[in-house]
Amino acid sequence: MTAGQTEILEPGKLWWNWFGEQNFVPRYLARPRTEDEVRQAVLKARELGLPVRASGRGHSNPPIVATPGVHIDFSQFREVVSVDEQKLQVTVQPGITVGDLSRFLRTKKMSLNNQGDIDTQSICGAISTGTHGAGITLPCLAAQVISARIVTAEGTFLDMSPDENSELFRAFKSSLGMFGIVVSLTLQAIPSYNIHKRSWNADLDECIDGLHPRLRDNRTFWFFWLPHARSAELFVLPDGLPSTASRDNDICHMRTYNAVPVDEPPPALAPGEEYDHSSVIFPNPYEPNFREMEYTVPFGNFEETFGEIRHLILTKYPEEAFPVESRPVKSDDSYISPFSERDGYAIGVSGAPQPSTWALLRDVDAIFERHDGRPHWGKHHFMTPARLERLFPRYDAFKRLRKELDADGLFLNDHLRGLFG
Structure with a gap:
């Protein structure tokens, strides 16, 4: 190894994710700035017999990044x-x-x-x-x-x-x-395009009864179910919105997003409406005050799945207040994406980052399992190899390709080895 290859690794430092749930101290840390520095870090790790994992901004809930070996920091x-x-x-x-x-x-x-x-x-x-x-x-x-x-x-x-x-x-x-x-x-x-966004609150029946027309008539429609009057503030959802809701709990916060060419003049905005470039309108502020699980069910299974989750929360977990987020997504051609060769409806369920939330997530997971829910890999899940094999037709092919590229498991950690090793 040259001096440069040795110097690419420095003593490991404590790393934790955005939510504060995951943390570890690797043996070594690499903070590359070039492609060759990445290659040097991998070669050095291989020489030392150490596994390698890379991190971005730490927004994943599960222990995806943790490694006892070499942590490559992309910052x-x-x-x-x-x-x-x-x-x-x-x-x-x-x-x-x-x-x-x-x-x-x-x-x-x-x-x-x-x-x-x-x-x-x-x-x-x-x-x-x-x-x-x-x-x-x-x-x-x-x-x-x-x-x-x-x-x-x-x-x-x-x-x-x-x-x-x-x-x-x-x-x-x-x-x-x-x-x-x-x-x-x-x-x-x-x-480049601008977005005309409209947000409002409504009763659940209005949301579900009009779901498919809104999905059809808007580029994007998604909603948050709010089980409590305080639910919106937990996700920093806007207040003072137009509302047709008959109460302040068990309602939906709804959003439509429609693209507008950037050379068109901006529309006059009514209450609850926003208009700006896509880079401005899409992001919303969030506090990392939640523990989240999101699974994607087949598109046609959404209403039944959502109904079971709502019933579970209202009857067994009536104090749970975090919003439930629902978003449709078109299929893709990847192997283990939640939307692999299947149009889906993603449902995100959250709770406070405390031990009691695990019971809620376990019960919701059982609902998702009955409805062929696939996990969002960056959020908590309860997958096993047997479930993955049933849910993803290309799971075995994915594992074969992974092993062909990395027979020694250099890029695995304990979490991933248990699912894909």
Whole structure:
């Protein structure tokens, strides 16, 4: 090893995630700024016989990052590498946040096709865990990736796209960092657009009865079920909204988002409406005051699944106040995305970050299991290999590809080994 390769590793430091639930101290830490520094870190870890995991901004609930070996921190590896303004494509380093990328694209007259309402995750972490926005025609963020470059367990660079290593590319797109360490991602953007957003509160019946027309008539529709009068404040949802609700609990906070070309004049706004660029309207503030689980059920199973969850909370957990979030997402062609080859409806259930919340999540998990719910990989779940094999037709193929790339499990940790080893 050269002096540079030795110096890429420094003594490990305490790391914790956004929620404060996960923490660990690795043996070594690497904070690369270049592709070759990533490669050097992997080669050194391999020489020392140590596992490797990378982190973005720590927005995942489960212990995805934890490792006793080498922790690669992407916080200084977050630049825009190149832009093709004709093709509307951008290549970035993995540590750039969704928000920073979205705001950069605005300066180039582009937008992400879709994103969620938290934009402080790294783009790599969001893609790797199947993070998504909402809309029956809009797939998760991973579907916007058109090529990627990783460092493999052998310390070599591997390029993937629909035309190069295509099977690996499909499996890679939501792979939790198990195929290698990402050094660049190329995303397909679309022409820049503004969003006209409308928010209001309504009774549950109005929400569910009008669900499918709203899904059909709006680019994006999603809602939060609010079991208590205090529910909205727990997720920093806006107050003072227009409301047709007949009460202050067991109601829905609803949102529509519709795209408008940036050269059109802004509309006159009524109460509860917002209008600005997509990079501004999508994100919302959140406090990390919750423990969350989100599963995606087949699109046609949504109403029944949601109804069972609502009944469970109202009858068995009447003091639980965190909103339940519901978002439809279009299918994609990846192997273990929650939306792999299946249109889905994602339902997020949260509770306070305290031990008593686990009973609620376990009971909700049982409902999801009956309805073929697939986990959001960045949120808590109770998966087993047997469940994954039943839920994902390409689960065995994914495991085969992972092992072919990393026979020694360099990029695994205890959490991932139990599911994919």
